[in-house]
Amino acid sequence: MKPQLEMAIEQTDVLIAGSGAAGMRAAIAAHDAGANVIVLAKGPRRANHTRMSGGRYNAVSGLNRKDSTDAFFRDTLDSGAGINNYELTKILAEEAMDRAYDLEEYGLTWDRTAQTQYYLSMTGGGSFVRTMGSVDEGIGITEVMLHQLHARGIKILDFHMLAEVIQDDSGRVAGGLVLDLSRGVWHYFSCAAVVIATGGTSQLYETSSGPIINTGDGIAIALRAGAELVDIEFMQFIPISFVYPPSARGYTLTEPAHYGMRHFDPQGEPAHLLNNKGERFVLKHDPVRREGSTRDVLARAIMLEILEGRGTPEGGVLMIPDPRVFESFLKERPIYVKRLLENYGEGEARLEAPIQVMPSALYTLGGVRIDAWCRTNVPGLLVGGEAAGGVHGANRLGGSSMPDIQVFGRRAGMAAAEEARTVGVESARGLEKARARAEQLEAGLRQPDGVRPPEVKKRIQKLMWDHVGLVRSGPKLEETLRAFRDTREHVLPSLKVTNRSRILNREWMEALELENLLDIAEAMASASLLRKETRGAFYRTDFPETDPEWTANICVQRQGRNLRLDKRPVATLEAAKPNHSLFAAAGAR
Secondary structure, three states, X not given: OOOOOOEXXXXXXXXXXXXXXXXXHHHHHHHHOOOOEEEEOOOOOOOOHHHHOOOXXXXXXXXXXXXXXXXXXXXXXXXXXXXXXXXXXXXXXHHHHHHHHHHHHHOOOXXXXXXXXXOOEOOOOOOOOOEEEEOOHHHHHHHHHHHHHHHHOOEEEOOEEXXXXXXXXXXXXXXXXXXXXXXXXXXXXXXXXXXXXXXXXXHHOOOEOOOOOOOOHHHHHHHHOOOOEEOOOOEEEEEEEOOOOOOOOOOEOOOHHHHOHHHOOOOOOOOEEEOOOOOOHHHHOOOOOHHHOOHHHHHXXXXXXHHOOOOOOOOOEEEEOOHHHHHHHHHHOHHHHHHHHHHOOHHHHOOOOOEEEEEEEEEEOOEEEOOOOOEOOOOOEEEOHHHEEOOOOOOOOOOOHHHHHHHHHHHHHHHHHHHHHHHOOOOOOOHHHHHHHHHHHOHHHHOOOOEOHHHHHHHHHHHHHHHOOOOEOHHHHHHHHHHHHHXXXXXXXXXXXXXXXXXXXXXXXXXXXXXXXXXXXXXXHHHHHHOOOOEOOEOEOOEOOOOHHHOEEEEEEEEOOEEEEEEEEOOOOOOOOOOOOOOHHHOOO
């Protein structure tokens, strides 16, 4: 008789997957609402996308009298090409500043010009100066939030990867199947609610600016649990990133506006982008905003120059910065200056020499479909941060990811605590389903022959970059979907993990990640094939114009082994359902 797989059994009210700012904010909110909370960190707790960010934060602070929450709301809708979930966008605009005050209370230092005056700057696509910045960029945000978790005694488990959400026979969340990567031991956590805050899917692409653990795990797990995805065809590429060396390729350099006088003034000149003919090519795409345009316009313009042979020999274009902004740039973004010095040289670091740049996969604009309190259509499953879709529509404003994860991380935590109060936790409910799933995920360790996970990952990344990246077309999408189906049917079952150790086995983790990557890749390519237009960050060469008929959202849901895709009307404020939450009466703030 085959021995039963070892599995540790634990219980909590709320299980949170993800140790970035969205997960940490959810943990703080759930704990403060009276719930017992456990946070899972796939790697070390500090290895998150928040820490890698520039820490820019869009909010209406009241210091710019021309600005308003309505202007922020409208800028976000304009950037999102009109397919945002209006209710979520309005919540972001109205609550962002309150969450900035929370961070300040936690100990974060915002850049200031005086004791009562925040230092504000511009971001691409914004109509007013409103962007705040943290002194230590994303590192500071991460550290003050970790301190809050430690002060509250919230349990954080490093090297614990959520593998599956387990549901009871009614479809309600019963717990989470988790692999302790540090010891190679399976855990089953019974809980009333699971909050997915695992970030995005930038590792789908061969050139990306996100951490190596950004493999879309949470989005894929939610999809397999029956949750709907929305806008998953939209991926944001940061317009400028390092072209070389290979170790730095794809690492974000943010936006050209920050390297010119437009950083301070909506009418100021951004850094110029030139092709190998010395042409300022962006003027063909946006003659009004120029290099101060939105990220989607800039990234696509740069990529087209490279693909059409007008790039540098290394595969980029040239950005000509304005040396006059160096002192302020150094003060605001010392880490960026350090990276420029280390990878390019002193001239580039001082903004005195042209800087080679290229687009890089940054942010998953779509994700799991949520309501105003981050609930999904799966009872007990909540999603916040980059793993959720709807807030940003077809393109995200620079500086809006940090307030997003604070606003909706908090809401997810509050709603999860409410689930725990009303539903309760039944010990070990769903354990046998968890054990059966763990047995399936052990297969790679037992495979005598087959393909190694890193090889398959590279194939997927290459297909995504070439055919489901900045430039897409119907024939290439169909070709890519056939390749994905072949990979699922013939390659995934034969994955071989050559390292048989169970302890910190990176190759085994990549084998588990591959199913998640493939699930999201198929969903993204399928939705891309259905959307027959160009909009925001989404560009099809065979449908190069924006079509009013496609001012709509595509929702994706699993039906057995297949995907069901639905075209739905945009969720405007008029269409928003009344919020019947028990804590809605207390107000969002």
